[in-house]
Amino acid sequence: MCSVGYISFCRNTRKIVLKVWICAYIMLMMTCDGADISCPSECTCLTTFSQEEENSLRVECMRGDMKSIPVDFLDHKAEIVIISAPLGRPNYLTIGPIFTQPTPFVNLRELHIVNSNVPSIGQYSFWGLQNLRLVNLTHNNLTSIGADNFRGLINLTELHLDFNNIEQMPSETFRHLTALKILNLAHNQISALVPRLFRMLAKLFFLDLSYNPLTDLNPEVFKDIQHLRIFKCRRCLLRRVNTQIYHLVPHLDELDLGENQFKYLTSDEFISLKKLKKLKLDGNQLSVIVDNMFGRNRELRTLSLARNRLALLAPAALTNLTSLVHLDISHNKIDRFHLQTFAPVVDSLKTINFSGNNLPLNEIAIVLQILPEIHDVGLANLSLIDIPLNFFTYNEHLIALDISWNKISTFPYKLLTKTKFLQRLDISRNRLHTLNEQDLQRLEAIANVDLSRNHWRCDQCSADIMLVYMTTTVLNVTIRQLKCHSPLRLHGVYFGDLTLDGLELCSTTHEAQMSVIAGLMLLCVAILAAVTTALCCSRRRAAQYYTNEEKRRGHEHEHPEELLGRTDLGSVATIHAPVHLVTKGS
Numbered sequence: 278m279c280s281v282g283y284i285s286f287c288r289n290t291r292k293i294v295l296k297v298w299i300c301a302y303i304m305l306m307m308t309c310d311g312a313d314i315s316c317p318s319e320c321t322c323l324t325t326f327s328q329e330e331e332n333s334l335r336v337e338c339m340r341g342d343m344k345s346i347p348v349d350f351l352d353h354k355a356e357i358v359i360i361s362a363p364l365g366r367p368n369y370l371t372i373g374p375i376f377t378q379p380t381p382f383v384n385l386r387e388l389h390i391v392n393s394n395v396p397s398i399g400q401y402s403f404w405g406l407q408n409l410r411l412v413n414l415t416h417n418n419l420t421s422i423g424a425d426n427f428r429g430l431i432n433l434t435e436l437h438l439d440f441n442n443i444e445q446m447p448s449e450t451f452r453h454l455t456a457l458k459i460l461n462l463a464h465n466q467i468s469a470l471v472p473r474l475f476r477m478l479a480k481l482f483f484l485d486l487s488y489n490p491l492t493d494l495n496p497e498v499f500k501d502i503q504h505l506r507i508f509k510c511r512r513c514l515l516r517r518v519n520t521q522i523y524h525l526v527p528h529l530d531e532l533d534l535g536e537n538q539f540k541y542l543t544s545d546e547f548i549s550l551k552k553l554k555k556l557k558l559d560g561n562q563l564s565v566i567v568d569n570m571f572g573r574n575r576e577l578r579t580l581s582l583a584r585n586r587l588a589l590l591a592p593a594a595l596t597n598l599t600s601l602v603h604l605d606i607s608h609n610k611i612d613r614f615h616l617q618t619f620a621p622v623v624d625s626l627k628t629i630n631f632s633g634n635n636l637p638l639n640e641i642a643i644v645l646q647i648l649p650e651i652h653d654v655g656l657a658n659l660s661l662i663d664i665p666l667n668f669f670t671y672n673e674h675l676i677a678l679d680i681s682w683n684k685i686s687t688f689p690y691k692l693l694t695k696t697k698f699l700q701r702l703d704i705s706r707n708r709l710h711t712l713n714e715q716d717l718q719r720l721e722a723i724a725n726v727d728l729s730r731n732h733w734r735c736d737q738c739s740a741d742i743m744l745v746y747m748t749t750t751v752l753n754v755t756i757r758q759l760k761c762h763s764p765l766r767l768h769g770v771y772f773g774d775l776t777l778d779g780l781e782l783c784s785t786t787h788e789a790q791m792s793v794i795a796g797l798m799l800l801c802v803a804i805l806a807a808v809t810t811a812l813c814c815s816r817r818r819a820a821q822y823y824t825n826e827e828k829r830r831g832h833e834h835e836h837p838e839e840l841l842g843r844t845d846l847g848s849v850a851t852i853h854a855p856v857h858l859v860t861k862g863s
């Protein structure tokens with residue numbers, strides 16, 4: 278046994294690292310000692326010490342391939358029992374009243390039996406385990422459950438039955454679990470909720486029914502769980518929700534209805550959910566968010582509308598959302614905005630995701646300009662070739678930027694010199710082929726960078742500085758994982774496996790010669806063109822002025838609301854700049 282001196286050291290020493298090591302050692306010693314506790318050979322048993330609680334015994338049997346629970350060898354004082362198996366080596370177990378007879382595990386607080394192909398629970402299996410707070414039976418093969426399975430679990434607060442094959446649950450299945458707060462039934466085969474299913478679950482605050490073929494939610498069952506705070510029914514095949522349900526659970530603060538089949542929502546859909554803070558509607562088939570949709574959800578902080586078919590957010594779609602922090606409208610069909618839409622959220626919004634829409638950059642620039650608090654912007658999958666260098670002028674708090682899955686071929690160095698606080702940058706899956714010293718220096722100051730899947734060119738003029746930074750700076754891990762795109766000989770080779778000598782000699786490559794020739798030819802054409810235009814222009818200057826002036830006006834009229842009631846058009850002006858330049862230059 279562990280000496281008293283050691284134990285008091287564990288409790289009192291302040292040197293955390295030392296404490297962890299020495300106390301872990303003591304625990305091991307105790308396991309091996311076996312003077313006081315018995316431990317089955319296929320398990321590990323640890324006694325942990327903590328300031329607040331008595332020494333508590335934790336048994337873990339995680340090797341897999343078990344055919345029965347070695348209950349005779351388990352110490353009856355165990356507080357936490359974890360029986361699990363690695364993916365390829367599942368257990369095949371049954372649960373009967375093994376923890377209650379002949380001597381009950383009176384101290385048992387948590388029981389996890391996971392990935393063990395348990396086919397059913399058996400009646401009275403947990404009878405008398407008054408201290409049991411958590412039962413975790415995820416990843417088994419339960420097909421039906423009933424009230425008798427859970428008799429005696431008067432103090433159970435968490436029941437996890439996700440990843441099973443449950444089809445059947447009669448009325449009042451959980452009636453003995455009067456203290457239950459968390460019930461997870463996700464990833465089963467539940468196709469209907471029978472009336473009074475959740476009777477006696479008055480304290481339930483978390484219910485997850487996601488990934489069940491439900492198609493419809495019976496409002497009746499929500500009468501018994503009126504204190505629900507978090508409800509998830511992701512991918513439940515729902516087309517609509519009877520809004521009576523929302524009247525029954527007015528305290529709901531998180532609702533996940535993602536990946537269902539909603540085609541429309543009425544403007545009073547969520548009118549009863551006045552406390553709602555998080556709403557996920559991503560992956561549905563919504564085509565419009567109508568005016569005043571969230572008018573009564575004033576506390577909403579997170580709203581995901583990603584992966585729908587939205588072409589439009591109505592001008593008053595976000596009315597009253599003055600607490601909204603995160604907005605995800607990515608992967609829709611949005612091609613323009615009404616500026617008024619964003620007026621309610623200008624002071625609160627910190628995250629916005631525009632990725633994967635049909636949005637031109639100027640539409641996005643106009644919105645960003647009125648969102649000075651924004652921290653996190655998603656601009657992936659927008660076919661961007663380039664980003665104007667004053668794009669984030671009004672967003673000085675930018676911390677995270679995702680510009681992955683675009684067609685950017687030059688590192689946006691100048692743009693990024695203006696985003697001083699940037700800490701996360703994803704520029705993966707673009708067409709970058711090299712980084713120069715300046716670029717690399719900027720990247721060094723960004724904690725989290727993803728540069729993968731670009732068109733990295735592994736020849737001596739393009740990759741040499743990158744290799745230097747790989748061996749000498751904090752970018753080492755980031756660069757090491759990149760793969761060469763060209764030349765063909767090095768395609769797919771990791772930078773980590775390259776040496777400076779192994780690189781292609783750039784000046785003599787065929788590709789380089791060709792590009793020099795092409796460049797010279799272009800230059801000749803350009804000079805010729807310039808001379809010709811100069812000659813023509815000097816004669817027709819006046820006429821051309823009028824033509825261009827008309828063109829410019831036409832362009833502005835494409836987006837009338839951009840110009841209405843706006844005084845600050847700084848970045849709009851720059852984005853339209855090419856048009857103005859033509860006018861001035863001629």
Ligand SMILES: *[C@@H]1O[C@H](CO)[C@@H](O)[C@H](O)[C@H]1NC(C)=O
Pocket residue numbers: 359361389391413415437
């Ligand atoms: C259930 O047990 C598995 C395996 O030990 C674990 O990974 C999972 O986090 C547990 N779930 C809960 C809610 O404790």
Ligand SMILES: *[C@@H]1O[C@H](CO)[C@@H](O)[C@H](O)[C@H]1NC(C)=O
Pocket residue numbers: 394396418420442
């Ligand atoms: C799971 O249960 C079903 C129905 O009882 C049965 O057909 C199937 O063989 C079981 N699977 C395993 C891996 O035990």
Ligand SMILES: *[C@@H]1O[C@H](CO)[C@@H](O)[C@H](O)[C@H]1NC(C)=O
Pocket residue numbers: 407408431432
């Ligand atoms: C378990 O529940 C019973 C009855 O409600 C209560 O008397 C007892 O104190 C609870 N035990 C614990 C450890 O909370």
Ligand SMILES: *[C@@H]1O[C@H](CO)[C@@H](O)[C@H](O)[C@H]1NC(C)=O
Pocket residue numbers: 569571572573575596597
């Ligand atoms: C916005 O909130 C105010 C105050 O709660 C309320 O009077 C108004 O009706 C709400 N607007 C809408 C469109 O629901």
Ligand SMILES: *[C@@H]1O[C@H](CO)[C@@H](O)[C@H](O)[C@H]1NC(C)=O
Pocket residue numbers: 583605607628629630632653654655677679
């Ligand atoms: C959109 O961007 C935000 C923040 O960058 C991110 O948390 C979220 O997962 C993204 N949404 C999708 C659907 O990728």
Ligand SMILES: *[C@@H]1O[C@H](CO)[C@@H](O)[C@H](O)[C@H]1NC(C)=O
Pocket residue numbers: 632633657658681682
């Ligand atoms: C970009 O689009 C592709 C293809 O639709 C998708 O697989 C990927 O997740 C998207 N990436 C982001 C960051 O939106």
Ligand SMILES: *[C@@H]1O[C@H](CO)[C@@H](O)[C@H](O)[C@H]1NC(C)=O
Pocket residue numbers: 748750751752753754
């Ligand atoms: C990479 O850089 C980090 C931070 O400078 C350093 O701690 C680590 O040792 C480096 N790794 C290699 C393989 O150079």
